[in-house]
C-alpha cells in the first residue's frame with residue numbers, strides 16, 4: 021500500500037512527465053522542477069517497478085506507462101456533469117481531462133431555457149435522460165455543479181442511476197450510501213488557505 025503523501029507526489033510526477041519529451045529523466049531533474057529533494061523522488065519512485073539507471077535516470081515512457089496504470093488512466097472513465105451554469109460549462113469546456121482518460125459524455129440541467137443549448141460540443145440534456153446516458157456510456161462519475169440547495173437532490177438522482185463516484189462542487193456535505201465515493205471540491209477553502217498563509221507571512225515581517 022502506497023503512503024498517501026507518496027501517492028500525491030506520484031500524481032505530480034505523472035503530470036510533469038506528460039510534458040517531457042526526452043527519453044530519460046533523472047531524479048534530480050524531477051526534484052528541481054517540483055522543488056523537492058532528489059532523495060524524496062528516489063524514495064517515492066522506489067515503490068514502482070521501473071528502476072532508474074545510474075547517471076541516466078528513469079526511462080520516461082516506462083515511468084509514464086506505470087503511472088498511467090497506477091492511476092487507471094488508460095481506462096477511459098465516462099463522466100456526466102449536472103448543472104450547465106458557469107462552473108459546469110467551464111468544466112465541460114476544459115480540454116485537459118482527456119489526457120487523463122476522462123471523457124465528459126453529457127451535461128444536464130433542469131432549466132428548460134438551457135436544455136438543447138450547446139456547451140462545448142455537448143447538447144444540454146434534461147434530467148429525464150440521465151439514467152439512459154449513464155447506462156449507455158457506463159458512466160462512473162457524476163459532477164455536481166448545481167446550487168447547494170439542489171445538490172442533495174441531484175446526488176440522490178445520480179446514485180439512483182447507478183453512479184459510484186461524485187465530484188461535488190456545491191458547498192454542502194452530501195449523504196450517500198456507503199458504496200458511493202464523494203470528493204468535495206471547495207475552491208474557496210483553497211483560496212482562504214492562501215490568504216491565511218499570506219497574512220501570516222505579512223505579520224512575521
Ligand SMILES: NC(=O)c1ccc[n+]([C@@H]2O[C@H](COP(=O)([O-])OP(=O)(O)OC[C@H]3O[C@@H](n4cnc5c(N)ncnc54)[C@H](O)[C@@H]3O)[C@@H](O)[C@H]2O)c1
Nearest residue numbers: 103104105106107108129130131165166167168170189190
Ligand atoms: N462559479 C464558480 O466559480 C464556483 C466555484 C466554486 C464552487 N461553485 C459551486 O458550484 C455550484 C454551481 O455554481 P455556478 O456558479 O455554476 O452556478 P450557476 O447558477 O451558474 O449554475 C447552476 C446551474 O444548475 C442548474 N440547476 C439548479 N438546480 C438543478 C437541479 N436540481 N438539477 C439540474 N440542474 C439544476 C441551474 O439551472 C443552473 O444552470 C454552486 O454550488 C457553487 O457554490 C461555483
